[in-house]
Amino acid sequence: MKLTTKGRYAVLALTELALAKENSLVKITEIAVRQNISSTYLEQILLLLKNSDLIIGVRGPNGGYKLSTSPENIMISDIVNIVEGRMEAKGCVSKSGSCTGVSGRCLTHDLWDELSRHIELFLGQISLKDIIAGNVLGRSSPPKVLELK
């Protein structure tokens, strides 16, 4: 998986939008200043999210951004997938070229595959609403269940 500041900025920015009053517009610079992020960098990121229709941009004076749907419908995995590019379990560089080849999977292939799936599952369960509600902890499956398995 890949998780850089880009992804974190994106989630942070969208929490700000989620926090704003319904249908009100938030400017890039507002977010950038408040979060101490480069505003031109943030532009790039929000543009990606806008092109994927996760947010809506309005130009002109008093313009800005807003979420295209309500916070509970936007999952963190959506956001991260868009800005970081699809999480690829690129896999190993076995003799037979790329990992995707069906023929020669190495022993660790399933491991990384499963890890990716696991992460995606986790982030796919948490919405922007959960975040602004502080409803994140305890979301992970309880360890005891797995120990018993």
Add this chain to the structure above:
Amino acid sequence: MKLTTKGRYAVLALTELALAKENSLVKITEIAVRQNISSTYLEQILLLLKNSDLIIGVRGPNGGYKLSTSPENIMISDIVNIVEGRMEAKGCVSKSGSCTGVSGRCLTHDLWDELSRHIELFLGQISLKDIIAGNVLGRSSPPKVLELK
């Protein structure tokens, strides 16, 4: 989290060691050739694992590496943590400096924290033995449990 080829090489190399006959030594070059990895690069990686006492290096003719303990006692999280450096949920760059500051946690803090914990938990449940046994799939907690929650 951080997961680069370094971590994947490390796990791959250690599966090779786990696959070898008990107490037999495997040379760096053997692994490097078989997996098509730069042998000098692999040196670096195995050195880290050796300095953390996960593996044992024996010099001289017919030398090589072997696991310091049995495969079921070595968890993937151990390996990754060593070579990639401890997975840090570095967090955001809020106004008040670093994320670690107790004072100003942003809303996303818990999210990344929990994600890290989740990943570590997952990789901490899978041993080298599981990998060579192909016993990785189905390790993740079943989705339905979480849906019910």
Add this chain to the structure above:
DNA sequence: GTATTTCTTGACAAAATTACTCGGAAAATA
């Protein structure tokens, strides 16, 4: 002891990725 094999160590260089900047265009408002 000498030669050979193999790990050990540290410093260095190439390549790739990430993070960020810049200059301007397009749309909306006033």
Add this chain to the structure above:
DNA sequence: TATTTTCCGAGTAATTTTGTCAAGAAATAC
């Protein structure tokens, strides 16, 4: 028209990842 804001493409700087090199140390075989 002038101003504000998003949109867009390209380019640069910084950092990290990946890999190389050269020299040394320990063990073994002869």
